[in-house]
Amino acid sequence: MEITIAGTGLAGGAWPELLPDRRPVLVVPAPAAPPPHPVDDWSREAACPHDTPHPGWAATAAPPHLTVHRPTGQPWYDAPVTAGREWWRALRTHEVLLLVTGPFTDVFDFRRAAEAGALALLTVDTAFTTP
Template identity: 55%
Template sequence: MSRVELTRTGLHGVPWPELLPDLRPALVVPAAPGRLPHPGDGWTRHLPDEPDPAWTAHLDSHPDGHRLTVQRPGGHPWYDGHLTAGREWHRATRTHRALLLITGPFSGPHDFRTAAAAGHLLLLTTPVRHT
């Protein structure tokens, strides 16, 4: 699949949900100017043990789908958008009450592996609330 096809399918630059092998929910978030990780906001290069209480995530269910809002410390928005995720992913967010955010210098699924292999991913776990 080429980059042009990724753009047409809506995958290029759009976050996608994943489940880790231990079934913890993650949101893989490609780099974008409006959601760059700020130094000192809690981002790390290793898997965080606990959610960062300075961050918040709200997952709202609507008749037209699900909307995820993630706010950085101080209540500033980091991500706000619709999310296509399966029932198992939503169940995992309710069970764990936390969401792992994964970001870095990648724009979609095809260059994610390269960024990961180079050690360029940044990770942060935030509490997640359902409404």
């Protein structure tokens, strides 16, 4: 019997999370999107203002699809997000998304990257579109 791990965050794809105050987060491992460029002003501080969107960056949501655009208009992330209704509702309510990325490939590598201070964070405005 072959077992394929394809659950959220286990196959190199992005996975949704909610902060304790119910604000939405998208954790994006290295294989799911290009690394942040230093000129993009991603924060390396865990205490960055998660409710203040970074100018120029924007996300467009058409569940289950999410696209995050750089200030140049080019997509940084463009793929479906395997998220439940609660996460999409939180994203619609807050209209702001915290992105977390870094040198990790799955949930098992995430903690090591966090402990090394290697995570990059960016908050973006989010708009919903109807398909």
